[in-house]
Amino acid sequence: EAGVTQSPTHLIKTRGQQVTLRCSPISGHTSVYWYQQALGLGLQFLLWYDEGEERNRGNFPPRFSGRQFPNYSSELNVNALELEDSALYLCASSLGQITTDTQYFGPGTRLTVL
C-alpha cells in the first residue's frame, strides 16, 4: 500500500514569491495535516483538513492557506514568502477527523527561500 506522498521534494524560491505544495494521503484516509519543521523549532502544526473542510489551523499568518480536494489530496499555499519560511513542510494523513487517530507522515517538501 502506498504511503503519504508529497511533491515536490525540494523547492527553491525567492522572497515575495508564492509556492504550492502538494500531498496525497494514504488510500482511505480522509484527514490531512500540514506541519512546518524549521531548524531548531520542532514540528509546528499548520492546518488540518477533513472531508474537504478546514478543521483547525495553527498560529500562522493568513498567507499560509490550503485546501483539500474531493479525492482527499491537499495543497498548501504560501504567499509572499519570507526568509523564515525556509523549512521542511510535512504532510500527514489519518483515517478520520478524530485527533486521536494515528498520523502517517509523508517524506516532506524542503523549501528554501533566498
Added chain:
Amino acid sequence: RKEVEQDPGPFNVPEGATVAFNCTYSNSASQSFFWYRQDCRKEPKLLMSVYSSGNEDGRFTAQLNRASQYISLLIRDSKLSDSATYLCVVNNLNRDDKIIFGKGTRLHILP
C-alpha cells in the same frame, strides 16, 4: 510553561544500555499521547501510542503519568539503530483540537 517539553539531549548511551526520557505537557485535559521517531532528514514515524495503563512493544515501554502530566519512553538493550530523535505528541481534545509535537530528544547509541 511550554505546552509540551522535552529534554533536547543529546543522550549518548552505550549499546546495550537502558535509556529513558520524559515529556511533560501543560494541558491537563490532553487526551491522547504518542511517541514518534524521526531519523535525520526523514519524516517522523509512529513508534507507539501511550495508554493510561502503560504499554510495551518489544524493547520499548511507554507510560503515562496523568497526575504529574508527563509521558515517558524506556528503551531497553539499546541498539545502534535506535539512534534518532524521539518526538512526543500530545493531542488536546478541547475546542482547539490542537496537536502538539515536542521538539524532540536526540539519542545517540555508541558502539
